[in-house]
Amino acid sequence: MILGDMGAEIIKVEKVGDGDDQRKLGPFINGESCPFMMINRNKKSLTLNLKTTEGMQLFLDIARNVDVVIENFRPGTVHSLGIDYDAVKQINPGVIYCSISGYGQTGPDSRKGGFDIMAQAATGMMDLNSHPGERPSKTPLSFHDATAGLVALYAILGAYIQRLKSGDGQFIDVSLVESGLALATQEVSAYFGSHRVPKVMGTRNHMSAPYQAYRCKGGFIVVGAGNQRLWERFCNDVIEKPAFLTDPRFATMADRVAHMDDLEVALEEVFAAEERGFWVEKMDKAGVPGGPINSLDQALEDPQILARDMVCEIEHPIAGKIKTLGIPAKLSGTPSSLRMPAPILGEHTAAVLLETLNLSDEQIAALKMAGAI
C-alpha cells in the first residue's frame, strides 16, 4: 500500500476465482470489503492460477520487467511453484525479491505458518500485555503484521538505492517474529542488562514516571512528564505542588520509578478535584505533554487529525465514495497520493497482459479458457 501511495505501479497477483482472502473480511459496502478497499488502494489486480504451466509462465514473463517482487507464501511454496528468487533472477538479474513469512526462510520453525497473533505470542508481546492468570491479551492492532510490512518496505527501498548505484538486485528475507521483536529495543536491552523479565505494566512505563494514565474527576488523562525539566514544570505549573520536587520519593526519575505506586496515589489525590478538560488545558499551557484518552471515533474526528488530512475520501466504482486513511509520511517534494481505489478482482488482468506482454484478445481469451487467468 505504501509503495503504491509513494507512486509505484503495483500489480497485485490474486487467485483465480475468489482472489485475496481479505476480500471476504467484513464489514462490506455494496458487497465490497472495507479492510480490503483500504489496504489495496493504488494497486492493479491481475488474476493468475500459478498452479497451471501457463499461469506460472505468465508470472515469469511479467516478472522479467519489474523492479520488485514481494511474496508472502509459506517458505518453500514459491520454489515448488517455480517462481522463487532463483527462477526470477535468471530472467531478471536486477530484480529485488522480497519474501515475508511468519518465522523467516531459515531455521527450525521456517516451515511453520505464522500470522500476527503467533508472532505476538512468540516474541513476548502477548505476555507483556496480559495479567497473570487471565486469558492472555494481544495488543489491539496487528502490530507484527504491520511492522513486518514496514521492515520489508525499508529493506526494499534500501535495495533499490543499491540497485540505482550498482545495477545489482538481491533477495530480502523478512519475518513477522523478528520485525516485532526488533521494536522491543527498550524492553530487550533492559532484560539483557538486568536479567529481570519485564512484567505487565498496564498503563505504566518501565523506566519513566509520571508517564501513564491517571484517574481524574469523571475520567482519565495521560501525563508524560518524561524528563526532569518537564517534571519541574508539571509540579510548579500544573498541579502547583512544588513540595513534590524535594520529596525524596519523587526527586529524580529513578526515585519516581522506584515509588510509582506512591506517585500514583499522590497525583490522583490532586487530579480528583477537577475534570479532564481542566487538566489537559493546564498541561497544554505549561508545555507538559498530556492529553485525553480518545476512542477510535473520537480520534478520527480530532481537529488535529483532520487538519493534517489523515481522513480522506476516494471514489470506488461499486462502494461509491468511501473514507480512507491519509498519508503519515508528508514529503514536500514528492508527496504520496491516493490515485486509484482498490481494484475489482481481475480488473486489470487484460490491461496488464496487453501492456506488459502485448497479448492479443484471442490469446487472453484462450488463457481464460485454460483457467490460467
Added chain:
Amino acid sequence: MILGDMGAEIIKVEKVGDGDDQRKLGPFINGESCPFMMINRNKKSLTLNLKTTEGMQLFLDIARNVDVVIENFRPGTVHSLGIDYDAVKQINPGVIYCSISGYGQTGPDSRKGGFDIMAQAATGMMDLNSHPGERPSKTPLSFHDATAGLVALYAILGAYIQRLKSGDGQFIDVSLVESGLALATQEVSAYFGSHRVPKVMGTRNHMSAPYQAYRCKGGFIVVGAGNQRLWERFCNDVIEKPAFLTDPRFATMADRVAHMDDLEVALEEVFAAEERGFWVEKMDKAGVPGGPINSLDQALEDPQILARDMVCEIEHPIAGKIKTLGIPAKLSGTPSSLRMPAPILGEHTAAVLLETLNLSDEQIAALKMAGAI
C-alpha cells in the same frame, strides 16, 4: 539506528554536559545505560551547544555536507535555534530534512509536546487496549515511537531515491500520532464502513476466528486458523472434530466471528484434555498456525530466534561485551551490520570537527573553552 545498521555514517548531536536524556535510563552496566547502548549503536557522538552562536554555526557547517538531517524538537524550536530546513537548505540545497514530532508541524496541536503515551491515547490505541471502568492500559511497547521512526525511515529512503534521480532535496514532516493511526488500517476501515466503534477484544480479533489465545491443560496456546482451508485442517487433523465444519455456528468465517463465545467454549472443552506441547505439535504437523505464548526471556532463547541471529554481541569500551538485538531485515547483497558500539558522550566531537571542517586542535580547544562543544 536502522540507517546506521544499513551502513550510513550517523553523527548524533547531543547537548553539552549530560547529552541525550536516554543516557540516564536504567538499567546500567558499569554506569552505561542499556537502552541507550542498544539504540545508539553504529552512531558517532558530537556535543554541541546549539544556543551559542558558535555551536549553531558549527551545526550549519557540518550540515552543509550531509545527505540527511533528522530532528525531533518540539515544532518551532529549530526555527528559533536558526537551524531549520530553510537555514540548512540555503547552504545545502539537496538536503533531506526530516522533522519528527508528536502531532506534526502544522495544525492546532502542532506546538504540543507529545511522547508515545500521548499518541497511544490520542489515536484510540489505549482505549482499544483497555477494559471499561479500569485504568486505561497502553500497549506494552512504545509502538507509536517506533512506528514514527519507521515512517521517517521509509520517507527518507524515498526522498533519497528521488535525490539520486533529480538532485533535489525536500522536507519531511512525520508525527507520532499519524504514524500510529496509519497502522490501524483494519480497525479504521471497519469503523468507516460500519460506524461501529471497535470494543476491547482482549485476545481476540475483530474479523477472524479461531484467532486468539485458548486455555488448555495447565496453560494457554494461540491458534490462528485464519481462513477456511486452515479451519478445515484444524477441525479434521488437530481437534479431530469434523462435525464442527457443518455446525451452522461455525461453518463460515462470518459464522465463527458471530459466534466467538460459543466457539471459545467448544474449543476449550477439547483443549482441556491435553497440555500446550501436545496441541502445538499437532498444529505444527497439520500445518495450522499456532504456538505457545512466550515470555520475553523465553522469546530471546527460542531456537528460531537464535538461529536467525536476532541476539548478537557487541564490545563496548566501558560496559564490556553486551548483548544487542540483531537485524530483522535480511538483505542478501547489502546486509546490515553492527560495526560500532554506542558512543561515549562527545566521543567523536574532535574527530568529526577535524574530518568535516578541518579544525585544528587549537580551534577545537577554543570552542571547548567557549562552551560551544
